[in-house]
Amino acid sequence: MGSRALGIALWLLVAAVVLVAYLFVPRLISDFHSRELAGAGVFFIAIVGLNLLTGYTGQISLGHGALMAVGGYTTAALVVHEHWRDVWTIPLAGIAAGIVGFVIGLPALRLSGLYLALATFAFAIAIPSLLKKFSGLTGGGQGLRLLEDAPLQVTGLSGTVTVFGHSMTQNHFLYYLTWGLGLVGFVIAWLVVRGGAGRTFRAVRDSEVAAASAGVDLAWTKTLAFALSGVYAGVAGALLAIQVEIVNPLSFTFLLSILLLVGAVVGGLGSLGGMIVGALFVQYLPQLSTHVSTAQGVPDFVFGAAIIAVMLLLPTGVGGLLRRLARPLTTRLYLRP
Amino acid sequence: MARASYLILLVLGALALATVASGAASETGVTPTTVTIGGTTPLSGPASAYQSVAKGAAAYFRYVNAKGGVNKRKINYIYKDDGYDPSRTADATRELVQQDKVFAIFNSLGTDQNLATRAYLNALKVPQLFTASGATTFGRDYKKYPWTIGYQPNYRAEGTIYGRYIVRHTPKASVGVLYQNDDYGKDLLAGLQRGLGAKAGLIRSKQSYNVDDPDVQSEIAKLKAAKVNTLMVFATPKFAIQAYVYARKLAWRPVVYMNAVSSAANIMGLSTAATNRKQTEGTLSIVFLKDPTDPAWRKDAGMKLYRSIMKKYRGGDPNDVYAVYGMSVAHTFVEALKKAGKNPTRAGIMKAADSLNITNDPFLLPGIAVKTGAGDHFPIDQAKLQRYHNGHWVAFGGLFRVR
């Protein structure tokens, strides 16, 4: 058997394990815990998208929380004002955030490095004010409440949801929906990264000048990466709105953008597999840090200390660790006959 | 809108039937020895100073438990972190209901945070007791949300008192307003306009600021330039102190109405120290809690009890007025639980919370009753006016009804 066939068999095995885990994890944990995992799934989708931009194209974004806001508010506005069924708003939320991502990618044509990071930072800071200003659409400071104002559009209002003849609890439904979309998004990201677009992205990351002289359209590549990344953030924002059944400016502060970036870096930039760990990290860390002690200040201290500790121990994130661990195996697979 | 609320009633009715059908002998969250309740509060992030409300309440429950609890049941109060983010409130509240199986949600902090869970809790008929928020909706909309009840005097009512006072005592005043650009500030402003009534034209200038602005120098200068002689400060402590300091910098000394959020004796003390006695002299405010930083209460029995509980049951900093609030709301819950009888049910505690008449709350100003009834779902709706004189608050006049 050739090493290529062995490699394909290995990938199929991994895919099968992931699929089985996806289907059966909710049976192993309590109903509420599958809801928590759905929350981690929201982070997973946004972080995979951020990784496409930051990990593969080298553009730092401190504003991805704001793109999630665009997605979340698109969903909420369609549900509350237009009475759309909540789950059917997801594609439009992705498209809306993709367009906004494209627009905030435009300054990237002139700015690079930390200046671009600060431009996206400005966007993250400005979005709560913008949400409050256009209150007719966004509900202003109070936000929009799906369950209160459009209960019949909320999936699982009665406590159970029936999908393809299977009846399940609302929490299980949220889990399957979020991680189902998460896996689809993951596969798409994997295909992008492996394909021609991925090569162009990496060329821009490694050297803009070299990429440009090799005929890469820098402007097109960067804004495309921003737009694609925005679609992921928008879908994640939509799922967040569907899960918590509200949107509010207080949910989309700069802290959210920080969490996404921390998740992507902890997961390991330039590695897609590590993003699962990054997502679990940012989902559970805030809760775990209140378990240490609820004394004034301690949760924040523990939260920050954990981030620093992970960075010191794994400067290239979990992805970097996985690559190191897998190297002997892959080397053998590809080099020996 | 009307259609939506009709539909929600239908759906809620169906849900209620499902709950009744599965009705068990003992109530969720209640065992022969415990009653488990829960709420959310910011334990992390910039708003984490507010956690003193939950901690003061927790200390009071420990004190009650040490004395044997209520009907031999200990009160187990779980407070979870939401970082002041309503999305996290929604998650943490569902965890309390679904995972921790609490009897009731109690004393969750913040207006948007409580609004984020109100529809959910009402759909499941889980009591949402004594929301820590000054929004009017929690007391006003009880017909639509019968499982929700507020606690503190609301901001709109507070503004109304100031407006009525101005009309009665200084009808020729020229009024300027500094308010926070959110529901809290806007509610106070709306109340002021309601209280002024036909005299709403007295307001010559309204200046708002954002809670994340560094300072309000520019706003104070604009108010001074509008030539007003009465300044309404509807702002949190940081900006309230700035209002005095920047006014003095402009050599301007208006009559100040200070909202209750920022009128604690220690805050007024800082303002006086940063300016001078004349700048804060004559400031007016309302009050309903005993202020732990006010020396007037040093020998008061209620405040002695407060300090001993804070010390013995690890309530935190005893000079924190939020802790007094927490104890008062915990005191009210205990009274409601007693009233709900030997075998408390969710419906029973709601009924008790809707028919309170507590006149002995040791943490409230003497004479203030925690009172609810048919058509009155505002537990605390009385307050006193006070005037700052010579570096101290002096209460005057009778109790005001605020609603």
Place this chain on the structure above:
Amino acid sequence: MILAFDWTQLAQQVVIGLASGGVWATLAVALVLIYRSTGVINFAQGEMAMFSTFIAWSLVEHGLSYWAAFLLTVAISFAGGVAVERAVIRPVERAPTLTVVIVTLGLFFVVNGAARWIWSPETRSLPNAFSTRPIAVGGVAFSISDLGTIAVSLAAVGLLWLFFRYTKLGLASRAAAVNPDASRLVGVRVSWMLALGWGLAAAMGAVSGMLTAPALASFDQNLMQPVLLYAFAGAVLGGLGSPLGAVVGSLLLGVLINLIGTYVNWVGTDLRLPVALAVILGVLLVRPAGLFGRPLETRV
């Protein structure tokens, strides 16, 4: 239509803008210091300044005179900055820039949490270094303290300029930042130069905190969070590499925001910050290195 334009009002708003901008400038200089000497943005700069302010408060509470507490706090903060660099930045010195940025974000929470843990979150005040007595010139009011704050920023810029230009240590520090490898060859201890940069920035941050707390009339653990945002904006407007640019950028920003807030009604309170940020973005698009910065050459 303008019926009666009030020039005093305009002058007053400009002066207040300068006073606010002067406060932001002190922190902006600290941000620029770190950027110049290490090439990263320190998101924890404001929190470190807040922590220094609490140290100063404790020293004053323990009976030290204001200026003794001031100098001691600056010294402690310098040592603290060096210690932080050695403890958490040095291990990731060679990691990607983003890793270092994430560490500073982690530091943000650690320092803020520690300050809440050690000192309760009540509102406090710190005495002012300068007189706050109101002064009025032609109907425009300000205080000695406003002038003093701006003077301190400019003095710090001057001192830093002298230090980086004329002292051996300063020159070595600059060399280490511009070309670490060549500096190592000529015997500069590059790693310690980064620590020096952190120490200086922390000391400047301490000065900033001790001027900001009285200028904003009171302080708690959230003291520097709003200021950090404006300091960033001011530093970017001026050009991240230039201390003088940071001061000028912050002052311009202060005036800009006040004038927008006073004269452009449709902007209102909600849009004041987004509009100011949009203006900065506009400046950056025309001059990507800010008003005073020099554009970097790109290496292949």
